[in-house]
Amino acid sequence: MAESMKGLKRTHRCAELSSVNTGEKVTVMGWVQKNRNKGGIVFVDLRDRSGILQIVFEGEDKAELIEKAAKLRSEFVIAVVGNVEARSGAVNENLATGEIEIRAEELRILSESETPPFPIEENSKTKEELRLKYRYLDLRRPDLQRNLMMRSKVATLTRQFLSEEGFLEIETPVLGKSTPEGARDYLVPSRIHPGSFYGLPQSPQLFKQLLMCSGYDRYFQIAKCFRDEDLRADRQPEFTQIDMELSFVDVDDVIDVNERLLAKLFKEVLDVEVTLPIPRMTWQEAMDRYGSDKPDTRFGMELTDVTDTVKDCEFVVFKGAIENGGTVRGINAKGQGGMPRKKIDKLVDFAKDFGAKGLAYIALQTDGTVKSSFAKFMTEGQMQNLIQAMAGEPGDLLLFAADKNKVVWDVLGNLRLEIAKQMEILNKDEYKFVWVTEFPLLEWSDEQNRFMAMHHPFTMPMEEDLKYIDDDPGRVRAKAYDIVLNGNEIGGGSVRIFQNDIQEKMFEVLGFTKEQAYEQFGFLLDAFKYGVPPHAGLAYGLDRMVMLMAKEDSIRDVMAFPKVKDASCLMTEAPSEVDDKQLEELGLEKCSAE
Amino acid sequence: MAESMKGLKRTHRCAELSSVNTGEKVTVMGWVQKNRNKGGIVFVDLRDRSGILQIVFEGEDKAELIEKAAKLRSEFVIAVVGNVEARSGAVNENLATGEIEIRAEELRILSESETPPFPIEENSKTKEELRLKYRYLDLRRPDLQRNLMMRSKVATLTRQFLSEEGFLEIETPVLGKSTPEGARDYLVPSRIHPGSFYGLPQSPQLFKQLLMCSGYDRYFQIAKCFRDEDLRADRQPEFTQIDMELSFVDVDDVIDVNERLLAKLFKEVLDVEVTLPIPRMTWQEAMDRYGSDKPDTRFGMELTDVTDTVKDCEFVVFKGAIENGGTVRGINAKGQGGMPRKKIDKLVDFAKDFGAKGLAYIALQTDGTVKSSFAKFMTEGQMQNLIQAMAGEPGDLLLFAADKNKVVWDVLGNLRLEIAKQMEILNKDEYKFVWVTEFPLLEWSDEQNRFMAMHHPFTMPMEEDLKYIDDDPGRVRAKAYDIVLNGNEIGGGSVRIFQNDIQEKMFEVLGFTKEQAYEQFGFLLDAFKYGVPPHAGLAYGLDRMVMLMAKEDSIRDVMAFPKVKDASCLMTEAPSEVDDKQLEELGLEKCSAE
The missing domain is CATH 2.40.50.140 (Nucleic acid-binding proteins)
Known part of the structure; x- marks a missing residue:
């Protein structure tokens, strides 16, 4: 007792x-x-x-x-x-x-205590399902306790720093307006207005822009955000953003304050020195060098464009890709020339998962011989030129993709990471930051047969590209920036449109009628009529940032009560059935069709 | 341009x-x-x-x-x-x-700006509806800006103080489990589990108790909470709590840390010195002296129990009330003896709104004469004794209620505030705190014909009263405490039950079957099997606290984007209709009945 x-x-x-x-x-x-x-x-x-x-x-x-x-x-x-x-x-x-x-x-x-269903110890081998069902016991484990204490410390330091920098923490509504643009909203039925719904926010984007219209100058919030998506490994239905917005600033101002924030966090939490300024790279450079807009710069193995070198060869894969407006690019996996054929075949399969039709390779043996999947289509001189262009040395493995740029980048960007993993050269103790800037404003959606906003519809185009917006919208770059850590996008933002005419043009390019734009964003467009300061902002994914700092592989390990892939909580068994009476009060009933 | x-x-x-x-x-x-x-x-x-x-x-x-x-x-x-x-x-x-x-x-x-629909100025006379529709302009007004800056400062100082005191800020889920106990939950339909729902939290109560089970020792969170209620003047569908929980503590420890928090906030935000310790008063004393469990102690006009004094009189209202087990109590409105009959009649009506059958009065004129609604039923001596018991002096107005205690307290408690308002003796610059302790554990609900938890079902009974829990549950006092400021409950909490047997007993007293208790709170009862520390906590209503600090009359004036009485947002027009396709994905349809 x-x-x-x-x-x-x-x-x-x-x-x-x-x-x-x-x-x-x-x-x-x-x-x-x-x-x-x-x-x-x-x-x-x-x-x-x-x-x-x-x-x-x-x-x-x-x-x-x-x-x-x-x-x-x-x-x-x-x-x-x-x-x-x-x-x-x-x-x-x-x-x-x-x-x-x-x-x-x-x-x-x-x-007193009954015998727990699993031992309370570091690095538990217990199945995650059981741990999540008894999360209150799982959370006693020292590693999870360290993670949540680290998370609390990151939040505390962030708030302290931003307060000192003149940011006000202002709460925005959770019961908001549902907008069909972007990911799927969670909906909340209204009882007082049966048949109407609130939407849970995917981010406080519109509200923070309105706060700038209202003159709050610098806003931040550590805010819960919600997306009703089919969950991938590292997604949660609710997640947390460090969200901020600043008035009377341009790209450099946002980057400056955030570099100092990151340096403070990594110094005080991990005793890691972040050298400032953090390197910057345009989106184009990131794609050309790393095949990714979130490059892991802890290691090289960069992409090389060999289109010019191979443009006259007879290898149809290369030739066809170039004729179709594509490119041929390669990576050099140093010291991997002796990789067994079976392993190379697996890399080919891996490449195909990312849309490659195949993967061409040259394995340079240490004895000076060469194994290649396509040597027979090349002259001796063409091969030598290609190897030279790739800085190939005995013992290296050269891998090539030939296709449209988008496919080539995606294949080689992912292959590069996969090989680095196999080579075990990714060091979790090393923290390499990079800013990726000048993203395309729009990306074409084959599915929707229209341009979509790459960040969101409120992102400012680069002034020098505005002239293309009518005739070649895909060419317009945006004043958008992502902060990337070890190949993970941990935050991103942009300078916002603050002129009503540009905002209306943007909606037009995205295929909104004026009525549709007003129905969804009328209050923002109205607000823009009454004097709007230039403003810009950024938001971090707090869960992912802490996950990387804690050297964990899942954001579930840095959240107190996470949900599993089907968006349920194994401990509380939410979501659950409710009384029909409760539904009735909301003016709803379950579909009879099922 | x-x-x-x-x-x-x-x-x-x-x-x-x-x-x-x-x-x-x-x-x-x-x-x-x-x-x-x-x-x-x-x-x-x-x-x-x-x-x-x-x-x-x-x-x-x-x-x-x-x-x-x-x-x-x-x-x-x-x-x-x-x-x-x-x-x-x-x-x-x-x-x-x-x-x-x-x-x-x-x-x-x-x-540039069009002419705004109302001027941007201090103390706007513009109708609130118009201000809320154009909230982004309203928020430019200096008074609202000061309020939101004050709110941000309160949150920042709170976090700083609690961090220094060893509290960890830990986020708990917004998509939780719906529980029918208490107020109505907002529901969120699940798409992956059609027909199932999440509930938005009314408070993080269960999660914070689980965090204590998990050994986090001291937790806090500035958390959004949700209640789907019919809105009264000062309620919002979403509101913010400063929520905390501590392990290995008793009442005094919680009170100590919170007194120091309040003193810091009022000193640094308002330059007001809060004298510590803050006075404490049991619930019984608060009711007896002020007729309220949230007494405004800025002024006297306390209740006096005159049951003994009048028990032998022939006035049937007094006599009847006493015979029915009730009491007769009065307040002395000093200097109000000259109040015109019409105004007294209005006070009688006011009293009736709170359940009084009537209101008896004695108006002591400055010339020594007496006007009274019931003098004719009293002897001269009885009148003199009554006036003396009330410390009545020429110029005073004595008001009496006779009924069951609950009604008498409610009537006189509210009358006292109403008269103070009329007398304009409530000073917004004065901040009077008081702890109210030893609340009843349970209160009887005629509506539900059962006992309800006065705070919530996890509140610890006072050890010396546990013996009454089976035979006289209404007599059991709780280890619960509210912090009251100028007649407003700004926070409250309790020591929690941490023993499974007492928790199960509590559910039994509340009329839950064991199955019902397990269906709703099974994970908590399970957690209690594996070693639970004694723990206690408290939560503040941040909105109301800042409202009082900012000397505002509505919490809407200390929130950036509040909703109006029908829980809608006049700016975004949330809640709004959604596509039938979205409902279909959730396995729902609108009731055809309407």
């Missing part, structure tokens, strides 16, 4: 004690990690969020106390009053408190 | 400049507040969130510049480059920048 803590007051968390406290009488409380009985002396490892502390129950006059301690089991919650002493046994160098122990004088069992 | 700010960089916000900057060349940007042309010299008041700055356009060589400035209209957004000079005209003592002006050398019009 549970004892009361009446009359006791905790004096320290477990790992707040050290040899400095030797001789002090202390009261500690926490969970029993383990319990050993060595010849009538009971040793208990007591755990709280700070760490582990050893308690000793020993003494001729303490038989009753020792007996009580001997019966403790894992995960019991106890309070102990005792004295801090130097360890009688060997010092434990793995513990912060390894030099001391508490000699117990009083023990209270505040709460 | 909009000019670009290219090549310009703002050097200061408007009110960051003062005579210290005299002689400096500066670049400022903002909105035109007003524009006067005095004999060829143009004066522009430029506004940003910091305040107002005067710009002067003058000079023989500046004809073109002056002409451009003369055409500026209210709410145009402009950038000005110029020199800081001492004012040539009279110093404006109402402005922080009243000693200086900017002599303009360059003017750019960044954005």
